[in-house]
Amino acid sequence: MIFVTIFCYRTSGVWLKNTTRSVQTALPVFTEVRRQRDVETALARTMATAGRTVAVSGITVAISLAGLLIFPQVFLRSMGFGGMSAVLIAMLAALTLLPALLAMLGPKVDALSVRPWLRRVFRRPVATARTEDHGAWARIAHSVMRRPVLITVATVALLGALTLPFLRVEFGGIDERALPAGTESRVVTETIREDFPADPSGPIEAIVTLPDAVDSAAGGSALQAYVQSVAAAPGVDGATVTGAAGDTARVAIAYDGDPVAEEARALVNEIRDVPAPEGVQVLVGGQSAVLTDLLESLGSLLPWMALMVVATTFVLLFLAFGSIVLPLKALVMNVLSIGASFGALVWIFQDGNLSGFLDFTPTGFVEATQPILVLAIVFGLSMDYEVFLLSRIREQYDLTGDNTTAVATGLQRTGGIITSAALLLLVVIGAFSLSGITFIKMIGVAMLIAVVIDATIVRVLLVPATMRLLGRANWYAPRPLRRLYARYGIRESDGQPAVPTKDRELAVTH
Template sequence: MFERWGRTVYRRRRLVLVLSAIVVVAAAVWGLGVFGTLTSSGEFDVAGSESQRAAQLETAALGRDEADVVVLYRSRTSTVDDPAYGADVTRALQALPAGHVDSFATYWSTKSPQFVSADRKSTFAVLRLRGEDEHARRDHLAAIRTAVAVPGLESLVGGSTATQKMISDGVKKDIVLAEGIATPLLLLLMIFIFGSVVAAGLPLLIGVVAVFGSFSALHLFGLFTNVSTYAVNITTLLGVGLAIDYGLFMVVRFREELNRGRTGEEAVVRTMATAGRTVAVSGVTVAASLASLLIFPQSFLRSMGMGGLATVLVDMVAALTIMPALLAVLGPRVNALAPRWLARRQGRQSLFWARLGRGVMRRPVVVLVGTLAILVTLGLPFLRVSWGGIDARALPAGTETRVVSETMTDEFPANFTNPLRAIVTLSDPVSSPAARAALSAYTGRVEAVPGITGAQLTGEAGRTARIELTYSANRMSAEARDVVRKVRAVPPPAGASVLVGGATAALVDQLANLGDLLPWMALLVGVTTFLLLFMAFGSILLPIKAVIMNIFSLSATFGALVWIFQDGHLSGLLGFTPTGFLEPSMPILVLAIVFGLSMDYEVFLLSRMREHYDAHGDNTAAVAAGLQRTGGLITSAALLFIIVVAAFSTSGITFIKLTGIGMLIAVLVDSTIVRALLVPATMKLTGRANWWAPGPLRRLYGRYGIRESDEAVVPESTLVTR
């Protein structure tokens, strides 16, 4: 199949390139509109959970009562008791455009002491904005920020809507910055790796195609469902990273075929039959791993799953159509502008990997124990992981919305603008004496829950009432989650039902849901990996070892993330504020991406080993030959991918930084400790059992196996053995 496709692309190479150019231009025009469809609100909420049902019931029965914007006011000299202070603030708020603000609340309108700081010089206003959706409300912020300013007072604008806008704007800036950092570094390093300016440019071109294609797909998805703001970062990262991997494999194989004396057409056909097949297997594996994210109901993870799937498919299709067409047009000119000293360097690199492979296999037990000790040590911090949600500390220090959030925490009653909300549905109208008595009794019971600092009826309509509960713990802490569970355990009034919502309640539901579904995700990824690796190599043992080694590799990665982001080591160097916990969706995202990427390297390494073993039946020689032929290529691919994710690690948004650094660590560990040391050591110890399968499965593999074949296995004499 791949041979036929390669021949077809070669013979219609110019038509393929013209049609591809038209599609890419259309995708770019359509894809750049993606930013208008993205959302950053409610993306970690669990569909159908108690907290979401509480929010839906509250909105339907009582209307929105969200603190969309919090305006913080500070005076150097006056207190809130000064009539001029109150008059100036009230005048500014009353002058806000009626089409922008639905209502506002201040100390002077409520007389609530919770609006006043301890020194009485600071206060805040809570604004509820007009607008059918988040994007409409965000559009009002610029006018509001100007209108709320009061001469003589410091005014800062924060709150959920302002935070979401800052994150959305930050995502766009991060993409521009990451591309500005990564592109020149990638080009220089790829020239060094490829030894040719022309060859180095091809994978980057595929990367551009992949980014525009993924943006276009996200734009389309955004018309029908919620798509996370952060999906753009991840799809850009994946699009460029995978394009470089696939482009590297394809170009290197094409040049090998040319060096063997093949014609341009023969080289393209053989490249598609070998490296093209590997790219297809890798693409399916990565896609299957990312598809596991679709089992989660949170729009954040589902967005990553959808965006990741689209990106992988675009990368794979581009690598299997545009890349061979470009190679067909270029032919030997793919080696243009190739300095001779780079060719000599590649020969020395081959010698290094040959020596490393044989050195590992001389002492496989020592290497196995040593590498496992390193991985286990790196993974130990993960045993003390704590989970929490995202708050304003995820934003860069000193930003306006973060300053507002920190000031609210330090100077005002805890969680006043982020209370728990008990939505009570009674059997009688709230206005009836019986309902009033039942509601009063219930309010007293929840107010007595340890950790609750206040309970107040803040809304009623028909048979529905809202009770807002303030509490003393940090809203993302384990203590706050315990308060939610205790409140939910309080018996409701007779004949009534209670739904408890709010930010902390949503976090409780999120953690419970992730814990329930994570085993199913792991099972899906594990089974998929096993099946694909069996179909690639016809072995029972190799897929099992691959899954186990991935577990060790991921454990080391997660342990490092705990040490860095939860414990706060390197926070000064990396530029983030440690919170004492990790947001649980990020490690799950890293797991899905890295599990698929690791199979990329696994397939490429083991396929060369399998070719040699099939030809000679010598397991030790096969392992050495496979490492010699692919070690430099895998390391180069990993290094290029690391540059891409390292650029995204410069993000000012902590959880984007965490994702980038997590993938950086995972790819670094996988391409060095695992592929270069652990794989050859275990391959040596298990010997011929590596390639064993029961008779029926062996016949199945013989008929349907997906492997990178070659017409001529490289003879022993051409392999470096010194």
């Protein structure tokens, strides 16, 4: 059932990412059709600007999901391959199939616009967003940039406060409580645990390999010595030999507690530290030991995933923007938005707040693998928005050399597109938050919070404020890297900047 649910989640993700890529390509086409004389010119202009942005953002999201391939767990790797395939196929379709369809439709692409209907209903012209340094989004940007220090301090403090609960996170596994209350399998498990004697096998088992056969005097004596040592360990409620064959025996270790709680995992490590008799080899397994090994594996490989994703993303963003400051700033902002999402995750699911409203059973911990999935997906989506916004800002900065105007114009030109893409995401994510399975609900809620924070607080407030504070330093790169960007950079337009020579040199070199 768990893997069927994950498959459905991945299938919906494919549809979601294809839809988002289509929006990012199609909406600029609608704008350009109104500007240009013919559809071919509009498509060419869109592919020279938004098309390159879609390619860079798609590769960025794929890199983020590729981080899942580092883990040996099959379901994480399958999520990584599935997500990368979905993103790359969606990117290619948005860059090839979608422009072809738009060329076939021509001006009819906007034939079903609701604007004329709205004009008739409200009997007045409907305000349209302007594409230069005017309009609602540009006014918001200018308002934020007039108070950059206040906005930066306030937003960072807010996101930091939302992150604080994550500092006390406790990771655990999945048990019957992940299912909706009243589910038959959950009722059976709870009834057996509450109304019947404890299972003598217990949540922890050991396979004991002896130097002699179990039924021999030497083998039996060594086995008995180990069983007595394990039974005497603090926290163990008893140890019983439940099977034997040749020189191998199975020992069940009883534990009267939650088998996926931190105490059970600590007990596994204590049992593994119990000295075995000479010549005896012991392997400890069972439900608690599996979770212990899983957490250790995830914890040891997570830094390598982070290093790989951060390094490759930094290089890609440098090639896209020609700056070493913007990639660093983008990574810091992603950490803030993801941290705020994880903090809310702990507050809601670990602490049990909103459990009545969201209809789930709190367990006192967070299932360990879901934050890693959320991290990979949300990091990619956050970078997706960041690339789309900064690409427009970089384009305007190359044309004008004015950092403040570039930020306002970039936000004006992308605000509606990013909002539309975020709303599409929220529709699908909202469906997952209504799931009766707790860990699927957890993914939906965490992603919903992250997308809302990223598309509002970060993109509308923090990005303009920090870019205003940094000014021309946004575009800084050492001289060798400037030459590298001049030769291999991924630029939005091949045209010459329409600014004086001095400002043009500043725009290119900084």
